[in-house]
Amino acid sequence: MRHAHTVEQVRAAEADLMARLPEGTLMQRAASGLAVAISNYLGHTYGARVVLLVGSGDNGGDALYAGAQLARRGAQVTAILLSDKAHDAGIAALTAAGGRIHPLASSAKGAAIASADIVVDGIVGIGGRPGLKPEAQAVVQVAVDHDVPIVAVDMPSGVDVDSGETPAEHVKAAFTVTFGTHKICHFVDPAAAACGPVHLIDIGLELPAPAVSAIQDADIRERYPVPHGESDKYSRGVLGLMAGSSQYPGAAVIATSGALAGPIGMLRYLGPDEVATAVRAAHPEIVAGEGRVQAWAIGSGLGDELEVDKVRELLNAEEPVLLDADGLKALDDSGDHIGVLATPHAGELARLLGVERSTVEAERLKHAKLAAERFDVTVLLKGATTVIAAPDGQVRVSSNATPWLATAGAGDVLAGLCGSLLAAGLTPLDAASLGAYLHGAAAQLASASGPLTAMQVAKKIPEATRLLLDQDIPG
Numbered sequence: 001m002r003h004a005h006t007v008e009q010v011r012a013a014e015a016d017l018m019a020r021l022p023e024g025t026l027m028q029r030a031a032s033g034l035a036v037a038i039s040n041y042l043g044h045t046y047g048a049r050v051v052l053l054v055g056s057g058d059n060g061g062d063a064l065y066a067g068a069q070l071a072r073r074g075a076q077v078t079a080i081l082l083s084d085k086a087h088d089a090g091i092a093a094l095t096a097a098g099g100r101i102h103p104l105a106s107s108a109k110g111a112a113i114a115s116a117d118i119v120v121d122g123i124v125g126i127g128g129r130p131g132l133k134p135e136a137q138a139v140v141q142v143a144v145d146h147d148v149p150i151v152a153v154d155m156p157s158g159v160d161v162d163s164g165e166t167p168a169e170h171v172k173a174a175f176t177v178t179f180g181t182h183k184i185c186h187f188v189d190p191a192a193a194a195c196g197p198v199h200l201i202d203i204g205l206e207l208p209a210p211a212v213s214a215i216q217d218a219d220i221r222e223r224y225p226v227p228h229g230e231s232d233k234y235s236r237g238v239l240g241l242m243a244g245s246s247q248y249p250g251a252a253v254i255a256t257s258g259a260l261a262g263p264i265g266m267l268r269y270l271g272p273d274e275v276a277t278a279v280r281a282a283h284p285e286i287v288a289g290e291g292r293v294q295a296w297a298i299g300s301g302l303g304d305e306l307e308v309d310k311v312r313e314l315l316n317a318e319e320p321v322l323l324d325a326d327g328l329k330a331l332d333d334s335g336d337h338i339g340v341l342a343t344p345h346a347g348e349l350a351r352l353l354g355v356e357r358s359t360v361e362a363e364r365l366k367h368a369k370l371a372a373e374r375f376d377v378t379v380l381l382k383g384a385t386t387v388i389a390a391p392d393g394q395v396r397v398s399s400n401a402t403p404w405l406a407t408a409g410a411g412d413v414l415a416g417l418c419g420s421l422l423a424a425g426l427t428p429l430d431a432a433s434l435g436a437y438l439h440g441a442a443a444q445l446a447s448a449s450g451p452l453t454a455m456q457v458a459k460k461i462p463e464a465t466r467l468l469l470d471q472d473i474p475g
């Protein structure tokens with residue numbers, strides 16, 4: 001996993017470390033990492049035209065010191081000061097290295113930005129409030145208008161660091177260079193989408209348990225329930241699937257494809273006869289009808305055929321239950337649903353919480369956590385990045401999907417796969433995490449930068465799993 005911490009956690013860790021180091025050491029570490037990342041991005045330093053947008057705090061200080069290092073290696077560096085206040089030692093370092101300083105009033109600043117190879121956003125960092133002041137917005141817009149890439153120092157200025165929300169104007173970066181640890185805005189949309197690829201520079205912080213973790217390749221190998229010599233089809237896990245209806249028979253076929261591509265030994269299908277026939281035709285491996293299962297996946301394409309009372313009974317039984325799509329209507333806030341995994345998209349989560357879909361889209365982390373707490377379930381909120389919130393407060397994200405995955409039926413594949421992982425014995429948090437990540441990896445294989453269907457994603461899950469399990473991960 002990669003980990004993200006809150007601003008408060010970062011400030012505390014920085015204070016601890018700073019007390020043990022000579023003054024300025026952390027900023028020098030940050031600035032050196034930033035300068036190297038900029039040089040690597042440009043592919044050259046000598047003669048490169050670099051413009052720094054410098055705010056009043058230490059974020060601007062990072063930009064100035066990095067600018068000084070680049071200037072020493074032959075870059076033409078110009079700093080535009082957006083505030084009357086700026087990091088004095090940083091200004092002195094840049095000036096000594098031959099960089100130029102423009103106050104905000106300078107008439108040359110527009111031309112400098114327009115002809116730059118890169119603009120460095122040192123407007124605000126973890127000390128920033130969301131939004132950009134008009135003068136900052138104006139200079140950022142010049143870079144946008146002239147297609148000049150922007151590197152964000154720590155994070156794109158204007159985003160809400162601890163929530164990943166973007167309630168106002170903010171920078172959209174080509175890439176971001178951050179320090180010490182990731183921040184929540186790097187992982188959670190819509191802010192994450194404004195970061196571009198994020199480079200982490202180690203500055204030696206000692207950090208507490210993270211606020212949010214992002215799933216990586218290595219997590220699959222560490223946690224996937226691989227069968228062993230003594231395994232049989234029952235011990236590997238049996239999933240009970242209640243999905244599909246005469247209205248939406250395809251959902252049952254697609255969800256089954258997702259489930260059979262996961263770790264289970266067997267799948268029992270419960271549903272209307274004609275749907276069971278369709279599922280069996282596509283997947284002769286399935287067993288239709290009641291029997292013991294280790295977990296349930298309920299909801300994809302059920303339409304009006306959802307039997308609320310029966311589902312509520314299952315929610316109170318011992319076996320874990322995944323609720324998707326129409327199945328989510330059975331969820332109530334009577335509490336004690338610790339083994340339940342709910343997999344809504346933003347519209348479904350909005351209905352559950354009685355708010356607008358746009359509100360959930362704008363505040364994804366907040367609403368995923370709110371629902372996890374209110375319904376006492378693990379919530380997997382689908383979207384370009386998937387946010388997973390457990391009732392104990394743990395949060396994970398999965399960001400490896402491709403936008404081509406936004407296609408009908410993709411959610412049914414995910415429900416089947418996560419149900420399969422639940423039945424194999426993973427916790428709802430791990431089942432959701434591994435399911436979302438494998439789903440994203442399979443979508444990448446199925447897409448190869450082009451269109452895909454949900455069934456093609458399901459077909460690629462075994463290959464994606466194999467590649468991730470076989471991968472030789474260093475360290």
Ligand SMILES: NC(=O)C1=CN([C@@H]2O[C@H](COP(=O)(O)OP(=O)(O)OC[C@H]3O[C@@H](n4cnc5c(N)ncnc54)[C@H](O)[C@@H]3O)[C@@H](O)[C@H]2O)[C@@H](O)CC1
Binds near residue numbers: 060132153
């Ligand atoms: N504390 C440390 O040890 C380190 C800090 N570092 C850098 O320091 C940054 C934090 O620096 P600061 O705490 O000085 O805070 P910032 O530089 O993020 O913000 C400074 C000031 O900007 C003003 N401001 C707030 N919101 C604004 C807005 N929307 N528009 C314009 N101005 C606004 C406020 O007056 C605020 O005090 C980090 O993000 C990182 O870049 C790094 O050098 C690593 C080490």
Ligand SMILES: Nc1ncnc2c1ncn2[C@@H]1O[C@H](COP(=O)(O)OP(=O)(O)O)[C@@H](O)[C@H]1O
Binds near residue numbers: 385403405409410412
């Ligand atoms: N822009 C996007 N980029 C990447 N993945 C996406 C994007 N939008 C949606 N997804 C993923 O596609 C799937 C869509 O699921 P869902 O909305 O339930 O569709 P359906 O109900 O038609 O199956 C989810 O796994 C979701 O995370």
Ligand SMILES: [K+]
Binds near residue numbers: 124155156
């Ligand atoms: K910034």
